[in-house]
Amino acid sequence: xxxxxxxxxxxFATLWTGCSVTTDYLFxxxxxHRITQYIEDCDKVLKEWPDGWKMVYYPDTSQYxxxxxxxxxxxxxxxxxxxxxxxxxxxxxxxxNTSQGPVLAFTTYSLLHKLSDPDxxxxxxxxxxxxxxxxxxxxxxxxxxxxxxxxxQRKRPVTLVRATRxxxxxxxxxREIVSRFAVDRELPFYQYIExxxxxxxxxxxxxxxxxxLAYPEGDRTVTYRLPWESTPTSIRFVRPVxxxxxxxxxxxxxxxxxxxxxxxxxxxxRFYRTANSGARCELRFPGAVRASQKNDAYNLxxxxxxxxxxxxxxxxxxxxxxYWNLVGYAAGELxxxxxxxxxxxxxxxxxxxxxxxxxxxxxxxxxxxTQLSGAIDQELNLWFGVTxxxxxxxxxxxxxxxxxxxxFGDQFYMIRNVDNRQWALYSRKNMVE
Amino acid sequence: xKRLKYLLLAAFMACFAACSDDDDFQDSILDTTPDPRTxxxxxxxxxxxxxxxxxxxxxxxxxxxxxxxxxxxxxxAKVIPFLEVIQKVWMGPYIQLGGEVFFKExxxxxxxxxxxxxxxxxxxYLLGEAERGRRITILGLNTRPINADRVEQFAHDFHHExxxxxxxxxxxxxxxxxxxxxxxxxxxxxVSLANVLGQGFISNYAMSDATEDFAEMVSWFVxxxxxxxxxxxxxxxxPGAEGYTKLKEKETIMLQYMKNxxxxxxxxLRDLVQVExxxxxxxx
Numbered sequence: 001x002x003x004x005x006x007x008x009x010x011x012f013a014t015l016w017t018g019c020s021v022t023t024d025y026l027f028x029x030x031x032x033h034r035i036t037q038y039i040e041d042c043d044k045v046l047k048e049w050p051d052g053w054k055m056v057y058y059p060d061t062s063q064y065x066x067x068x069x070x071x072x073x074x075x076x077x078x079x080x081x082x083x084x085x086x087x088x089x090x091x092x093x094x095x096x097n098t099s100q101g102p103v104l105a106f107t108t109y110s111l112l113h114k115l116s117d118p119d120x121x122x123x124x125x126x127x128x129x130x131x132x133x134x135x136x137x138x139x140x141x142x143x144x145x146x147x148x149x150x151x152x153q154r155k156r157p158v159t160l161v162r163a164t165r166x167x168x169x170x171x172x173x174x175r176e177i178v179s180r181f182a183v184d185r186e187l188p189f190y191q192y193i194e195x196x197x198x199x200x201x202x203x204x205x206x207x208x209x210x211x212x213l214a215y216p217e218g219d220r221t222v223t224y225r226l227p228w229e230s231t232p233t234s235i236r237f238v239r240p241v242x243x244x245x246x247x248x249x250x251x252x253x254x255x256x257x258x259x260x261x262x263x264x265x266x267x268x269x270r271f272y273r274t275a276n277s278g279a280r281c282e283l284r285f286p287g288a289v290r291a292s293q294k295n296d297a298y299n300l301x302x303x304x305x306x307x308x309x310x311x312x313x314x315x316x317x318x319x320x321x322x323y324w325n326l327v328g329y330a331a332g333e334l335x336x337x338x339x340x341x342x343x344x345x346x347x348x349x350x351x352x353x354x355x356x357x358x359x360x361x362x363x364x365x366x367x368x369x370t371q372l373s374g375a376i377d378q379e380l381n382l383w384f385g386v387t388x389x390x391x392x393x394x395x396x397x398x399x400x401x402x403x404x405x406x407x408f409g410d411q412f413y414m415i416r417n418v419d420n421r422q423w424a425l426y427s428r429k430n431m432v433e
Numbered sequence: 434x435k436r437l438k439y440l441l442l443a444a445f446m447a448c449f450a451a452c453s454d455d456d457d458f459q460d461s462i463l464d465t466t467p468d469p470r471t472x473x474x475x476x477x478x479x480x481x482x483x484x485x486x487x488x489x490x491x492x493x494x495x496x497x498x499x500x501x502x503x504x505x506x507x508x509x510a511k512v513i514p515f516l517e518v519i520q521k522v523w524m525g526p527y528i529q530l531g532g533e534v535f536f537k538e539x540x541x542x543x544x545x546x547x548x549x550x551x552x553x554x555x556x557x558y559l560l561g562e563a564e565r566g567r568r569i570t571i572l573g574l575n576t577r578p579i580n581a582d583r584v585e586q587f588a589h590d591f592h593h594e595x596x597x598x599x600x601x602x603x604x605x606x607x608x609x610x611x612x613x614x615x616x617x618x619x620x621x622x623x624v625s626l627a628n629v630l631g632q633g634f635i636s637n638y639a640m641s642d643a644t645e646d647f648a649e650m651v652s653w654f655v656x657x658x659x660x661x662x663x664x665x666x667x668x669x670x671x672p673g674a675e676g677y678t679k680l681k682e683k684e685t686i687m688l689q690y691m692k693n694x695x696x697x698x699x700x701x702l703r704d705l706v707q708v709e710x711x712x713x714x715x716x717x
Contacts, residue, residue, distance in 0.1 A: 076469045092509065095468060099495040107492040109508035109548050109575060118503045118552045119576050128552035129503055136495060152495070 032098075039096040042104070042142045046073040046160075052080075053147070054163040056229050059115050059133040059156070061238055063411065063427065065209025065227035068174060069112055070163050081111045084174040084230050099136075100152055106135040124207055126299045126427050131208075170232040178230050180253045181271075182206040188304055189404075189413075189420040190281045193251075194270040195261065196244020201283040202271070203408065205425070207302060212408050213241055214283060221285050223407070234262040277421050281404055288360035288405040289353075292412040293324045298426035301411070306421035322414075322426050329353070330364055332393060356402075361417065363402035366394060396422075468492070476513055480520065481544070485537055489516065490545040498570055502551040502559065511574045512546060515587065518579060519544075521713050522588040523595060526705035531697055539695070541598055543568040548575035557622065561590045563597035570594075581714045585656055588710055593652035600647060603694045609686045610643040612679050617642050630669040633679025650687050654699060655706045 046053065052072035058065065072080040079094045092110035097103045106112050114123040115133025125131040137149035137158060147160040181204050193202040193213065200215040211226040226237040234252040241248065250262035253271060261267035274282075292298075299321050323331040330353055352365045401417040408425065416422035468474075473491075481487040490497065493506035528536045541563070550573035551559030561571045571590060577583055616632050618624075621640035634640045639649035654662060669676030691697040 076471075093468075093471075093492055095492065097495060103495070105493060105495065106506075107494075108506050113505040113548070116503065117505050117575075118549050119573075122549075122576060128554075135493070135505070 035098050035102055038139070038142070039098075039102050042102065042139055042147065043073075043096065045142055045144060045147065047075060049144075049162050051165050051168070052163045053160040054167060055112075055158060055160050057112075057115065057133065057158055058227060058229075058238070059131050060154075061227045062225075063208065063210070064131050065211075065238070066229035067115065067209065068171075068230055070168055070171070071160070079106065079110070082168060082171055083111045084171055084178065085111065085114070086175070087172075100138055102139040103152060104137045104139055104149065110135075120299075120301070124301060126301055126429075167232075173232040174230040177233065177235060177252065178206055180255070180257070181211075181235060181251075188423060189274065189415050190279070190283075191271070191273045192282070193243070193259065194272075195248070195259075195267070196246045196269075198244035199282075200243055201281060201406075203406065203413070205302065208425075210408075211235070211237065212406075213243070214285065214406075215243070216283055221283075225408070236262075274420075277419050279420065280417055281406070281415075284358050285360040285406055286358050288407045288412070289355045289362050290359055291407045292405055295428045296324055297429035298322045298324070298412070299429055300424055301427040302425040304421050304423040306419060307424055321429065322424075329367055330397075332397075354402075360405050361402050362405060363400065364397045366398050473509055473512060477516070480516065485524075485540055486542060487540055488543045490543055498545055498547055499551055499559065499562070502553070504551055504572065505548045505575070507546045507548040508575045511548075511578075514579050515546065515571070515574055516544075518584055518587050518713055519591055521709045522584070522706055523591045525709060526702055527595075527697070529705060530702055531695060535695065539599060539602060541567055541569045541595070545570040546574055547572040549573060550576070561594045563594040563601065566598050566601035569598065579717070581717060584710055584713050584717075588706065589652045589656045592655055592706075593648045596648040596651040597644065599691075599695065600644060605647050605690045606686055609647060609683060609690075612682050612686075613640075613643070613646065616640070617646070627668065630665065630680075631674070631676040633669065633676045633683070635665060635680060635683075646683070647687065650683050651691070651699070654684070654687065655703045656710070658703070658707050 052070055055069040055071060056066045057069060068084045070082045073094065074080070077093055077095060078091055080089065080091045082089045088111060090110040092106060093108040095105055095107050097105060112133070112135050115125075115131040116135055117123055117125075117130045118128045120127050120130070123130065132154070134151035134153055134156075136152040138152055138155075139147065139149055141148040145162055149158045149160065150156060151158060191202045191204065193200050198215065200213045203212040203214075205211075209228055211228055213224040213226060214221050216222075224239075224241045226239070226241060228235045228237050230236075231250075234250045237249045237251075239249065246261060246264055246267055248261045248264050248267070251269075252260050252262045254260070257271055259269040259271040261269060321332070323329075352367050354363045354365060355361070396416075399416065399418055404413075404415045404417055404420075406413040406415065411425055411427045414424050414426065470478075477489045477491075481489050489512070491507050491509070491512050498504060524536070524540075527540075531539075545568060547570060553559060558573075560573055561569065563569050569591065571587075571594070577586070579587070613633055616634075618640060621629075621637050624637060624640065626637065629637050629640055632640070634646065634649075635653050636649050639646040653665070657665065666677055666680055669680050671677055688699050691699050691702075
């Protein structure tokens with residue numbers, strides 16, 4: 001009994017102790033109050049600046065450069081957007097949430113979502129991931145002049161800075177500069193840039209916002225992968241490049257195609273292209289075929305106009321995937337949409353690879369076991385079998401003049417030597433992460 | 434001893450009483466301010482929420498829809514045109530046949546709309562899903578503009594998902610699952626339609642599993658008119674053939690299930706849906 005009383009007394013003591021609350025808090029308010037206040041402050045800052053905000057958004061610098069967005073937030077949870085991609089504007093909804101700290105989310109479709117759209121038919125990029133853009137941003141720091149964000153999933157930094165009225169008015173000029181460097185759809189290869197007397201192959205994608213600069217040096221190829229952003233007067237690389245002893249990160253071009261180094265006053269350069277579609281690259285890229293074989297599967301992300309036959313729209317083909325080195329062969333896969341909205345692999349082609357001595361030119365030889373698989377029904381099977389695989393694709397792939405391979409980061413260009421308008425840019429297969 | 438027990442009990446109670454805080458409840462510490470209402474929100478309220486308690490989720494909410502897929506929200510301009518189609522080809526016919534009480538009891542409490550389709554690793558993509566008898570999600574609205582073909586496709590998608598909801602509320606007979614047991618396959622995309630029909634499936638997707646098989650049966654039954662339905666059955670080999678026989682067995686179970694469980698005559702529903710699809714297409 002005595003024991004019970006002692007135990008009971010200890011119980012009482014514990015309860016009394018439990019009731020005494022003397023905790024000192026680091027902050028004066030609860031975290032939920034603080035986060036709500038933080039969001040309100042951020043919203044107020046966004047709405048108060050009359051000329052809106054500028055976001056130079058690099059979704060993934062390993063594959064893409066930046067698109068510049070201008071955003072005007074208003075009282076009703078609405079945001080107007082313009083960008084340097086095209087003349088479209090949108091008005092859509094935005095909101096805040098606390099799913100991962102304070103988060104700014106663009107909650108109905110807008111220009112910004114084009115970079116996230118997983119459907120390649122909308123804006124391009126790889127199926128399932130688009131341009132790897134995001135539309136939910138964790139708010140890291142808010143001042144009157146700038147708001148530091150990171151994307152919610154991949155934690156990539158993005159900054160909103162105060163825009164000016166002039167920047168809204170100058171978006172046409174951004175687009176003009178971007179288009180001056182653009183690939184000529186009829187003669188996309190090969191472009192050269194010459195600075196300080198040194199020539200380099202200059203690949204440029206207006207869509208991917210990526211430039212690629214390469215020149216031979218001894219028995220190797222020096223390469224720069226240059227994600228870029230637009231300004232009203234130039235394109236600005238994310239990092240500097242040195243060519244002919246000149247280090248620069250910003251180039252511009254006038255309407256007469258005269259190149260000027262924007263951040264090194266008084267320095268000019270030369271920008272030119274090969275004269276005809278049959279010309280091969282003046283530069284060589286030793287080992288390019290081998291380098292591209294590091295990954296065995298790639299999605300088609302961009303292609304020249306003369307390659308449209310590869311993915312003919314009238315048969316509902318969604319995208320084309322290319323396989324290197326599939327048990328020693330090269331192969332192509334097609335994904336199509338049928339009436340039930342299902343995309344699936346519908347064709348397979350295998351061929352042997354014969355690479356040249358330097359390793360940046362390749363020819364495909366039809367392999368005896370070339371085959372089809374995965375066709376949906378008899379009608380499509382017939383079409384793929386007769387028309388596509390054994391005529392179109394075989395004829396294209398096994399042309400004796402072969403292809404030039406140009407590595408492009410995780411991507412590579414495959415350019416048909418007989419006609420450099422027929423090119424494809426492949427991105428490492430990277431579906432949903 | 435008993436007295437001591439009561440004393441101890443009273444003392445404990447006192448302790449707990451001492452712990453109670455007399456402060457009044459305060460306002461929620463979370464921000465509960467609703468989003469500003471737009472004309473779109475008003476339209477949804479008038480047509481779906483007020484009468485039928487269906488919440489239409491068109492604004493993106495983190496983690497609400499298939500978090501493993503990369504998706505984008507719907508374009509606001511696509512919302513009303515899609516919902517109007519659904520009102521006519523799904524909501525109207527079911528209300529007319531089953532009555533408002535039936536509809537309110539079985540309709541999904543949430544309809545979520547997503548702009549993009551859900552691309553999946555195997556090259557397939559997600560167009561719709563039904564969850565826990567409460568929510569239907571339709572994907573790919575941004576890239577599927579409404580036209581004559583699409584009206585039928587949307588009608589099919591929605592009737593398919595709603596059938597899942599009905600099945601989640603009241604299960605279909607297990608006899609249905611035995612008809613094609615052993616023939617369901619994950620490689621359903623790689624089978625020709627003729628082969629699929631020959632094995633007693635109304636579509637490729639029906640071959641993926643029994644629940645999809647049932648939903649495909651109902652949805653294609655109401656989307657096809659009697660002639661097209663019969664054509665499919667003939668393509669399955671006609672009377673006496675294995676495919677035809679299995680499809681007829683499934684049809685019988687499906688008709689009985691809808692009648693017995695929900696008092697819905699699928700023939701009558703089919704007629705109403707056909708009329709509405711034709712009207713919607715004529716108005717495009």
